[in-house]
Amino acid sequence: MENVSTSALTPDTGHRSGRRRFAHAGIVLLVIGLFGFLYAAFAPSHSAATSSDPAIEQGRQLYLQGCSSCHGLNGEGGVTAPSLIGVGAAAADFQMSAGFMPLRNHTAEAERHEPAYDDTEIEQISAYIGSLGPGPAIPTNLDYQSAPLAFGGQLFRTNCAQCHNFAGSGGALTYGKSAPSLSSASPKEIYEAMLTGPENMPVFGDQQITPAQKLAIVNYVRTIKTSPNPGGAGLGRIGPVSETAVAWLVGIGVCVVITMWIGSKV
Amino acid sequence: MSSTTTDTPGTGGSSGADENVPAGEKATRATLKYVDDHFGSAGFLKRSMDKVFPDHWSFMLGEIALYSFVILLLTGVYLTLFFHASQHEVIYNGSYAPLRGVPMTDAYASTLHISFDVRGGLLMRQIHHWAALIFTTSIVVHMFRVFFTGAFRKPRTINWHIGVILMILAILEGFAGYSLPDDLLSGTGLRIAYSVAESIPVVGTYVCYFLFGGNYPGQDIIPRLFIIHVLLVPGILLALIGAHMMILWHQKHTDFPGPGKTENNVIGSKFYPTFFLKTNGFLFMVFGVIAALGAFATINPVWLYGPYSPGQVSAGSQPDWYILFLEGSLRMMPNWETHIFHHTISWNILIPGVIIPGLMFNLMALYPNIEAWATKDKGYHNLLDRPRDVPVRTALGVMSLTFYMILVIGGANDILATTFHWSLQAVTWVLRVLLIVAPPIAFKLTKRFCLGLQHHDEALLHHGVETGIIRRLPHGEYIEIEAELPPEKAEVLAKQIGYVGHSNGHAAITAGTNGHGSNGHATNGNGSGPKGGRLKRPVGLAETARARMEHFLTEEREPVPDAHAADHADEETPVH
Ligand code: HEM
Numbered sequence: 001m002e003n004v005s006t007s008a009l010t011p012d013t014g015h016r017s018g019r020r021r022f023a024h025a026g027i028v029l030l031v032i033g034l035f036g037f038l039y040a041a042f043a044p045s046h047s048a049a050t051s052s053d054p055a056i057e058q059g060r061q062l063y064l065q066g067c068s069s070c071h072g073l074n075g076e077g078g079v080t081a082p083s084l085i086g087v088g089a090a091a092a093d094f095q096m097s098a099g100f101m102p103l104r105n106h107t108a109e110a111e112r113h114e115p116a117y118d119d120t121e122i123e124q125i126s127a128y129i130g131s132l133g134p135g136p137a138i139p140t141n142l143d144y145q146s147a148p149l150a151f152g153g154q155l156f157r158t159n160c161a162q163c164h165n166f167a168g169s170g171g172a173l174t175y176g177k178s179a180p181s182l183s184s185a186s187p188k189e190i191y192e193a194m195l196t197g198p199e200n201m202p203v204f205g206d207q208q209i210t211p212a213q214k215l216a217i218v219n220y221v222r223t224i225k226t227s228p229n230p231g232g233a234g235l236g237r238i239g240p241v242s243e244t245a246v247a248w249l250v251g252i253g254v255c256v257v258i259t260m261w262i263g264s265k266v
Numbered sequence: 267m268s269s270t271t272t273d274t275p276g277t278g279g280s281s282g283a284d285e286n287v288p289a290g291e292k293a294t295r296a297t298l299k300y301v302d303d304h305f306g307s308a309g310f311l312k313r314s315m316d317k318v319f320p321d322h323w324s325f326m327l328g329e330i331a332l333y334s335f336v337i338l339l340l341t342g343v344y345l346t347l348f349f350h351a352s353q354h355e356v357i358y359n360g361s362y363a364p365l366r367g368v369p370m371t372d373a374y375a376s377t378l379h380i381s382f383d384v385r386g387g388l389l390m391r392q393i394h395h396w397a398a399l400i401f402t403t404s405i406v407v408h409m410f411r412v413f414f415t416g417a418f419r420k421p422r423t424i425n426w427h428i429g430v431i432l433m434i435l436a437i438l439e440g441f442a443g444y445s446l447p448d449d450l451l452s453g454t455g456l457r458i459a460y461s462v463a464e465s466i467p468v469v470g471t472y473v474c475y476f477l478f479g480g481n482y483p484g485q486d487i488i489p490r491l492f493i494i495h496v497l498l499v500p501g502i503l504l505a506l507i508g509a510h511m512m513i514l515w516h517q518k519h520t521d522f523p524g525p526g527k528t529e530n531n532v533i534g535s536k537f538y539p540t541f542f543l544k545t546n547g548f549l550f551m552v553f554g555v556i557a558a559l560g561a562f563a564t565i566n567p568v569w570l571y572g573p574y575s576p577g578q579v580s581a582g583s584q585p586d587w588y589i590l591f592l593e594g595s596l597r598m599m600p601n602w603e604t605h606i607f608h609h610t611i612s613w614n615i616l617i618p619g620v621i622i623p624g625l626m627f628n629l630m631a632l633y634p635n636i637e638a639w640a641t642k643d644k645g646y647h648n649l650l651d652r653p654r655d656v657p658v659r660t661a662l663g664v665m666s667l668t669f670y671m672i673l674v675i676g677g678a679n680d681i682l683a684t685t686f687h688w689s690l691q692a693v694t695w696v697l698r699v700l701l702i703v704a705p706p707i708a709f710k711l712t713k714r715f716c717l718g719l720q721h722h723d724e725a726l727l728h729h730g731v732e733t734g735i736i737r738r739l740p741h742g743e744y745i746e747i748e749a750e751l752p753p754e755k756a757e758v759l760a761k762q763i764g765y766v767g768h769s770n771g772h773a774a775i776t777a778g779t780n781g782h783g784s785n786g787h788a789t790n791g792n793g794s795g796p797k798g799g800r801l802k803r804p805v806g807l808a809e810t811a812r813a814r815m816e817h818f819l820t821e822e823r824e825p826v827p828d829a830h831a832a833d834h835a836d837e838e839t840p841v842h
Contacts (some may be wrong), residue, residue: 148367149364149366150364150365150366150367150368151367153368153572154368157450158577158578161578161579162579164581165580165581165582166570166571166581171580171581171680172581172582172679172690174689175691176683176689176690178684220364223363223364229567230381230388230564231388231565232392232563233562233563233564234564235565237567237570238681239580239583239584240585240587241582241590241678243399243566243586243587244399244678246559247399247559248403248587251556252330252400255330255400255404255552258548259324259327260323262323262544262547263321263322263323264323
């Protein structure tokens with residue numbers, strides 16, 4: 001995929017080759033330098049985000065390039081985008097690793113994309129956003145495979161299935177919104193989604209669903225998502241509607257064609 | 267091609283055939299002789315085996331229902347061996363890990379057991395369920411064939427009524443079966459059924475308590491549904507299917523008009539061997555289709571739904587298709603309620619859940635009687651109508667189908683919304699509007715389409731086929747050469763249009779054909795004949811309604827451009 005970004009401010013979405021990544025890094029550094037200079041010259045002196053941690057500082061620079069146009073120079077929010085103060089590093093990590101942020105176009109809801117940043121950059125930006133105010137941190141214990149599976153299933157059906165459907169295939173919400181399929185969410189993203197409640201999804205804080213329970217849910221979702229259908233084609237795992245389509249198009253359809261065939265023979 | 271004719275009232279037509287018989291016939295006789303030697307019943311058997319069945323493909327649609335019912339019985343018996351119809355709580359300990367240790371009812375646990383730990387269990391469950399979908403669908407398809415061809419007319423009206431009961435029972439049977447596994451999805455469905463029953467004014471609550479043995483869900487409903495599902499309804503179905511087939515056998519099959527076909531004969535293949543082989547071959551093909559579905563496509567993955575629990579619900583909880591129209595009417599209904607004397611009348615459930623289906627099924631059941639009453643059609647009809655020749659009836663059928671399909675689609679509004687990225691509210695509103703607007707449009711379009719086809723037939727008969735050859739005449743005019751239809755084709759078409767051969771008269775609502783049979787006037791009042799004059803005297807309300815209805819059903823009949831035109835002049839101005 002030959003995908004050349006026209007501006008250094010628009011992060012590259014394509015699969016970047018090593019050489020091109022260097023070139024990009026060069027441009028990025030240049031612009032960062034420029035921004036840093038301008039920022040130092042014009043920023044109000046009481047700016048909060050002066051940090052000693054170099055990762056956070058790196059993140060701040062990246063933030064200024066990629067996010068501040070919408071979320072404001074200090075994460076205070078803008079006309080189109082909410083404030084990021086207090087959303088926590090987990091929210092930023094979720095939004096960027098699922099490729100929702102930086103937002104590309106204003107559809108009814110953000111859509112999943114290839115992440116625009118690499119892991120280190122995401123870590124840095126998340127650290128910066130985490131430093132803006134107290135909020136959920138990126139989960140560190142993701143050892144979900146040993147969490148109780150069936151218990152996770154019960155929690156999933158109680159807390160998640162009403163929006164995401166019984167098998168995490170997704171479902172409709174009101175006014176053009178929908179809860180997406182959970183097929184492409186990584187274990188960390190599932191965990192963080194619960195922790196931060198993106199868009200129309202409620203937040204499931206650690207009081208409501210404990211970290212151990214969250215891991216059980218993650219285990220359940222990943223297990224059913226990766227297990228094959230014992231009964232043959234899964235038909236999208238959306239319940240009787242796709243079964244109806246198959247019964248009509250394949251079942252009755254073939255039977256009627258057979259009647260016509262026999263009818264034409266005799 | 268072994269076409270055979272039987273006389274409708276008669277005994278086997280070819281009983282005195284000569285000795286140079288084909289192999290099939292020899293086999294028949296050998297079989298008959300064997301049976302006769304043992305039972306002395308060859309006379310009856312011989313008549314039955316020589317029974318003639320017409321060959322049109324659409325006459326086999328009912329057989330799909332018959333054969334899928336056989337599959338349901340066979341697979342159902344197998345499932346019954348392992349299913350526990352009990353709502354006692356157990357802790358699942360079988361081989362499906364994601365549910366191990368979860369408390370659930372015995373019914374659900376045994377369904378999991380069938381799916382994962384019984385040899386061939388999952389395959390049987392899936393074949394059983396696919397067969398249920400094919401069974402119910404084929405009933406509907408079969409019913410529409412009967413409707414559109416007028417096969418429900420006298421003398422077959424009783425069989426139509428039996429058919430409607432069979433359809434309702436099949437739906438009930440399916441719903442009962444669907445509820446047995448006691449999974450989250452079917453439990454949600456039962457919960458809705460409970461609310462629908464509850465919404466019936468005055469008696470609703472009592473009905474619910476009676477059916478469920480107390481508050482929902484209770485401990486009784488699954489055992490009760492089980493008896494309903496494996497004993498009660500299958501028993502009635504079996505008896506009624508028997509009656510349905512015996513009446514068919516006795517009355518003989520209808521056929522489309524065509525060469526040599528009259529109201530008093532049946533042309534086609536003998537039951538044995540031709541029809542017998544044909545239908546048996548078909549049986550195995552239907553088995554094959556359903557078994558293939560069961561083997562290759564998941565249906566009702568109850569292990570993903572999880573056990574029923576009142577506090578849980580999944581997005582997009584839908585029932586099987588045969589209940590989807592009810593789900594749709596519930597989903598589309600605005601949220602209306604009335605409060606009187608400390609009682610709530612839930613119109614939002616009563617109308618879509620009770621009144622609409624009640625009207626639909628009653629109209630369906632009574633349509634033959636309504637049509638016969640309105641058109642004063644008391645004749646016997648063994649020849650079918652072609653749908654185009656009865657434009658109003660055909661249009662009514664398409665209209666009902668449209669209404670029904672919109673309800674079905676309404677039941678899947680959320681799936682539509684997510685699949686096509688539409689707003690759920692927009693989908694619902696569009697469907698609400700369509701539910702009211704689309705059926706009349708479908709009616710108009712269908713009627714026009716039928717009339718167009720009629721014109722086309724007339725043109726073919728009277729002007730012949732357009733050849734595409736353009737010739738210039740000496741004075742400069744261009745004409746297209748039209749070739750006359752070959753005489754055989756013309757004869758078939760004339761028969762179909764109804765110019766000749768309907769000794770009993772055609773249905774009164776057969777556009778353009780009434781009165782062309784030799785004694786059509788006598789059997790079909792249709793405003794002419796002795797009864798026509800009565801309309802002039804002051805008439806009761808019922809008669810006015812009837813006349814209105816008749817006018818609606820028969821208006822826009824195509825005038826037939828031939829010598830019979832005089833008859834029509836008569837009909838339009840009844841001066842007696
Ligand atoms: C006549 C038409 C019939 C229809 C439309 C029908 C339909 C159904 C359906 C939709 C289910 C849900 C199955 C599933 O997905 O697990 C079911 C379950 C079941 N049916 Fe039937 N059925 C019919 C006849 C029968 C008969 C005759 C029997 C037994 C003699 C039977 C025994 C069962 C049993 C035991 C179950 C529950 C077992 C399970 O769910 O695994 N059915 N039926």
